[in-house]
Amino acid sequence: MSLVFLAAIVLLTGAGLVLLPLSNPLRALVSLVSQGLASGLVLFAVGPVLVGGTPLWTEIPWTYPIGRIEAGVDALSAFFLAWSLPMTWLGTLYAVGYLRPQFASRNAGVQFALLNLTALAFVMIYTLQNATAFLLGWEVAAVAAWLLVIWEYRNQKVRFAGFNYLVSTHIGFFFLVAAFMVMHSQTHSMTFTSFASFFRTPGEMRSVTFLLLVTSFALKSAFFPFHTWLPRAHAAAPAHVSALMSGVIHKAGLFGLLRFTLLMGEPEPWMGWFLICFSSASAVVAVFYTVAQRDLKRLLGYSSTENVGIAGIGLGIGYLGLSWHVPLLVALGFAGGLLHILNHALFKCLLFYAAGSVYRSTHTVDLDRLGGLARQMPWTSALFLLGGLAISALPPLNGFVSEFVIYSGLLSDKVPAGIEQVFFVCVAALLAFVGGVSALAVTRCFGLTFLGSPRDARVQARGESAWSMRVAMSAHALGIVALGLVPGFGLRLVRAPSALFLSLQDSVDVGSVARISELIAPLAKGSWALIALLAVCVAIRRALGARGTTRSQVTWGCGYQDVTPRMQYSGTSFSASFVDLFPGILPQLRRDVPPDGTFPQNEAQLRTHSVDAVEQRVFEALDEGETLAARASSRISEEPRFSFGLGLLVLGVLVAAALLGDPL
Amino acid sequence: MTLLVFAAHGLGLLLLPSLFIGLLNRTKAVWAGRKGPPLFQSLFDALRLLRKHPIYSQVTTPIFQLGPLVLLASALVSSAFVPLFGGRALLPFTLDFVVLAYLWGLGRVALMLAALDTGSSFEGMGASREATYSALAEPVLFLALGALGLATGRRSLDEMLHVNLSTLDGLVIGIASFVVLFIVVQVEGGRMPIDDPTTHLELTMIHEVMVLDHSGPELAFIQYASALKLTLSAAALATLINPMRGSGNAWATAATNLVLILSVAILLGCVESLVARLKLRAIPQYLLAGFIAATVALLLAGWRVGAGA
Numbered sequence: 001m002s003l004v005f006l007a008a009i010v011l012l013t014g015a016g017l018v019l020l021p022l023s024n025p026l027r028a029l030v031s032l033v034s035q036g037l038a039s040g041l042v043l044f045a046v047g048p049v050l051v052g053g054t055p056l057w058t059e060i061p062w063t064y065p066i067g068r069i070e071a072g073v074d075a076l077s078a079f080f081l082a083w084s085l086p087m088t089w090l091g092t093l094y095a096v097g098y099l100r101p102q103f104a105s106r107n108a109g110v111q112f113a114l115l116n117l118t119a120l121a122f123v124m125i126y127t128l129q130n131a132t133a134f135l136l137g138w139e140v141a142a143v144a145a146w147l148l149v150i151w152e153y154r155n156q157k158v159r160f161a162g163f164n165y166l167v168s169t170h171i172g173f174f175f176l177v178a179a180f181m182v183m184h185s186q187t188h189s190m191t192f193t194s195f196a197s198f199f200r201t202p203g204e205m206r207s208v209t210f211l212l213l214v215t216s217f218a219l220k221s222a223f224f225p226f227h228t229w230l231p232r233a234h235a236a237a238p239a240h241v242s243a244l245m246s247g248v249i250h251k252a253g254l255f256g257l258l259r260f261t262l263l264m265g266e267p268e269p270w271m272g273w274f275l276i277c278f279s280s281a282s283a284v285v286a287v288f289y290t291v292a293q294r295d296l297k298r299l300l301g302y303s304s305t306e307n308v309g310i311a312g313i314g315l316g317i318g319y320l321g322l323s324w325h326v327p328l329l330v331a332l333g334f335a336g337g338l339l340h341i342l343n344h345a346l347f348k349c350l351l352f353y354a355a356g357s358v359y360r361s362t363h364t365v366d367l368d369r370l371g372g373l374a375r376q377m378p379w380t381s382a383l384f385l386l387g388g389l390a391i392s393a394l395p396p397l398n399g400f401v402s403e404f405v406i407y408s409g410l411l412s413d414k415v416p417a418g419i420e421q422v423f424f425v426c427v428a429a430l431l432a433f434v435g436g437v438s439a440l441a442v443t444r445c446f447g448l449t450f451l452g453s454p455r456d457a458r459v460q461a462r463g464e465s466a467w468s469m470r471v472a473m474s475a476h477a478l479g480i481v482a483l484g485l486v487p488g489f490g491l492r493l494v495r496a497p498s499a500l501f502l503s504l505q506d507s508v509d510v511g512s513v514a515r516i517s518e519l520i521a522p523l524a525k526g527s528w529a530l531i532a533l534l535a536v537c538v539a540i541r542r543a544l545g546a547r548g549t550t551r552s553q554v555t556w557g558c559g560y561q562d563v564t565p566r567m568q569y570s571g572t573s574f575s576a577s578f579v580d581l582f583p584g585i586l587p588q589l590r591r592d593v594p595p596d597g598t599f600p601q602n603e604a605q606l607r608t609h610s611v612d613a614v615e616q617r618v619f620e621a622l623d624e625g626e627t628l629a630a631r632a633s634s635r636i637s638e639e640p641r642f643s644f645g646l647g648l649l650v651l652g653v654l655v656a657a658a659l660l661g662d663p664l
Numbered sequence: 665m666t667l668l669v670f671a672a673h674g675l676g677l678l679l680l681p682s683l684f685i686g687l688l689n690r691t692k693a694v695w696a697g698r699k700g701p702p703l704f705q706s707l708f709d710a711l712r713l714l715r716k717h718p719i720y721s722q723v724t725t726p727i728f729q730l731g732p733l734v735l736l737a738s739a740l741v742s743s744a745f746v747p748l749f750g751g752r753a754l755l756p757f758t759l760d761f762v763v764l765a766y767l768w769g770l771g772r773v774a775l776m777l778a779a780l781d782t783g784s785s786f787e788g789m790g791a792s793r794e795a796t797y798s799a800l801a802e803p804v805l806f807l808a809l810g811a812l813g814l815a816t817g818r819r820s821l822d823e824m825l826h827v828n829l830s831t832l833d834g835l836v837i838g839i840a841s842f843v844v845l846f847i848v849v850q851v852e853g854g855r856m857p858i859d860d861p862t863t864h865l866e867l868t869m870i871h872e873v874m875v876l877d878h879s880g881p882e883l884a885f886i887q888y889a890s891a892l893k894l895t896l897s898a899a900a901l902a903t904l905i906n907p908m909r910g911s912g913n914a915w916a917t918a919a920t921n922l923v924l925i926l927s928v929a930i931l932l933g934c935v936e937s938l939v940a941r942l943k944l945r946a947i948p949q950y951l952l953a954g955f956i957a958a959t960v961a962l963l964l965a966g967w968r969v970g971a972g973a
Binding site: 371372374375385389392393394395400404407408411412413417418419421422425426428429430431432433435436437439440442443444446447448451452453519522523526529530533534536537538541544545549550551552553554555556557558563565567568569573574575576577578581 | 714717718719720721722723725727729730733734736737738740741744755757758759760762763765766767769770772773776777780781782783784785786788789791792793795796798799800801802803804805806807810811813814817819866876877881882885944948962963965966967969970
């Protein structure tokens with residue numbers, strides 16, 4: 001445990017050092033060295049726990065508001081720590097290349113210090129077992145993320161997105177504080193261990209606390225309908241910040257949920273159902289938005305909501321498995337959920353990094369203006385394609401492995417017969433739908449950005465990205481391929497944390513985790529068979545082509561001679577056939593100036609803009625509410641308006657007293 | 665014995681797709697009062713295409729050439745999970761149908777990317793439609809397969825298709841699943857009434873328009889892979905209604921299954937001759953019919969299993 005504390009001290013020292021008046025490259029070096037050192041220390045300390053060693057535990061006496069800090073690393077903490085810190089290090093490495101053009105004009109010290117603090121926040125959140133200290137870590141992560149987002153603070157839009165995030169994350173914070181207050185009032189203690197004693201007995205207060213916690217963690221992880229801040233923040237932030245927020249920082253929400261599940265023991269069945277429905281809704285609604293977005297980074301932001309939804313479905317299966325006392329479902333659900341969390345961190349960071357390198361090269365991420373980048377940016381395009389295939393859960397990459405484990409839970413024959421099975425099959429069908437739509441979204445954003453020819457002559461690509469960005473991307477790509485082709489490796493990482501949930505049950509059935517290995521063993525064989533067959537096909541194709549030369553021609557324009565790149569399908573037109581089917585979920589703002597008359601003289605225009613339905617509905621409701629209130633108040637004559645308001649207030653108080661007075 | 669099974673499977677993969685397409689086209693020719701091409705015409709076409717030198721668009725990247733190969737490889741791997749001869753598949757395992765669905769998804773994405781690689785507006789249009797309709801077909805397929813899984817209590821494709829058709833609810837589940845799978849075959853294979861493979865107007869195409877720029881060996885690979893996928897789907901349909909399965913007589917089962925696969929080809933040919941292509945706007949409604957059938961099958965299967973427990 002002392003190694004973990006040492007890592008925290010190293011991170012803080014690094015953060016302090018980079019704020020000194022140094023040159024920007026030196027600051028980057030200090031940050032990288034300190035984070036590398038800290039990651040090494042943490043990995044060395046938690047590695048044994050992750051592969052099944054004894055958990056670490058220590059208590060430190062502290063001053064007044066906290067009293068005494070309990071810190072511990074069990075397999076769950078170890079799992080999250082093991083990849084969060086190295087990924088933050090890779091993000092910092094990427095940031096060096098990404099911020100390089102601004103090194104001459106800006107002081108990058110704050111960015112690097114904040115990245116160090118983000119890593120520190122991970123150490124705090126994942127190890128501290130005291131509510132007050134936990135909240136402190138939570139707040140450090142939130143504020144650091146906010147300051148990282150507003151790096152381009154001179155832009156008004158960026159400031160707005162930043163505040164939007166800050167407000168949302170603090171609403172979540174209040175829910176968390178409320179939950180802790182409830183638990184404190186019941187246990188008179190702020191330590192997680194004493195929370196457990198309250199949390200283990202079912203009751204009304206536990207249900208309320210559970211809902212408060214879920215709301216808070218859902219806001220942190222951007223579940224639907226608490227996601228509206230996310231696409232904005234991700235579009236405004238620098239690429240490495242978007243990547244770290246989406247892939248790593250927001251996983252703290254899911255960690256919180258898992259941590260309190262461990263404290264809770266056996267959940268009630270409605271909690272599992274609630275979690276599954278909530279997560280399915282997130283996955284389905286968010287995947288709709290990934291189809292409609294024109295902004296590459298907004299699109300990736302929505303896909304985060306989709307993927308936490310998929311992981312949440314896994315956790316929901318685990319919850320129900322605990323309630324039903326079916327160890328196999330517990331193992332499949334939690335292992336699948338945890339694996340998907342890790343996989344999502346891998347491919348989402350990669351995709352954001354690739355989007356960032358597109359931005360650095362072309363200064364835009366607008367799908368309708370890009371095109372044909374594969375020629376100028378072969379590395380970025382190949383890596384983006386890899387991440388894209390992984391995120392739409394296509395074999396043989398890692399996304400498919402975790403979704404397959406979740407499918408195994410949904411379609412397992414251990415699910416109680418009857419309506420439960422039918423419901424699970426429906427969720428599996430939803431998951432298949434999400435996969436299909438996500439394949440559409442990935443085809444669209446990869447195909448339009450990197451393939452074809454450039455759609456806008458004003459957009460000039462300035463070649464491939466800096467080497468540090470490519471190194472960071474390649475490292476993630478390596479993880480994607482490794483976890484995809486060797487599913488057993490990923491399973492090994494989540495085995496110990498999933499076993500923790502199994503041990504919540506009285507009848508410990510450790511064999512259930514081993515059964516997952518049997519289930520996914522054919523997957524590895526299938527992946528290798530696919531690759532082998534592909535290699536054979538390529539060889540055959542090569543042998544066939546060896547006999548002659550191939551010719552090059554322009555693309556066949558179906559007889560039309562005057563084809564221009566503007567005529568290619570754009571992002572909007574590609575998604576139109578899908579978007580038009582679901583006007584309720586994917587509202588479009590449309591502004592058009594039609595041509596007038598038979599021989600129009602004016603310049604006709606059409607603008608469509610896909611907006612977020614949740615935000616749109618909130619505004620509509622506000623607007624309608626305002627009209628309604630205005631109409632109501634205009635009906636009341638001028639004179640008694642004050643007394644009417646007073647009467648309403650008294651009535652409100654009376655009703656509240658009648659409702660709440662009873663328990664008092 | 666294993667060697668024999670593998671050899672039969674390989675031979676089936678090589679010849680059946682061509683025969684399937686040939687019979688389908690022959691059916692259409694008979695309906696139209698023509699004589700029609702030889703039954704193995706698509707095989708001859710493929711052999712001719714393999715000898716040709718392709719022309720590539722100047723806009724394309726290696727993805728254009730890799731796409732058809734990925735499609736072919738994924739279709740070949742997926743053939744190991746389908747009971748071509750009505751009995752067991754070549755290499756079945758638990759939840760192999762999930763892998764099959766995602767493998768086909770991979771092939772589809774590869775083909776769509778190859779289409780987008782040309783920068784042609786027509787091919788972009790085809791890819792957009794393909795992506796939309798296949799995404800809509802996916803949940804319908806999973807609902808039906810889930811229903812079959814519940815009804816049989818099995819979780820691998822070849823065993824799931826062995827629904828007991830002798831009871832009334834088994835029969836209803838079987839028929840509903842047959843309808844769903846048939847609709848999915850029409851979407852997946854780009855057949856009427858979803859897509860007209862013989863049309864000459866690019867604006868109305870889905871599948872054919874995506875391969876406008878492909879020529880030579882690549883075109884042969886794409887056509888073979890599409891025919892193979894169609895045959896595999898037909899094999900699943902055939903196994904679902906095969907009366908000989910479970911009788912223990914492998915030869916009779918295989919023979920019946922082959923006949924049934926070819927009957928599916930004739931059925932598809934009849935549908936294509938008698939029905940006009942749907943408006944693109946009406947395709948989601950057609951899929952909705954499949955969705956309803958799948959829901960009926962699922963609810964019935966769930967009810968039966970729940971009552972039995």
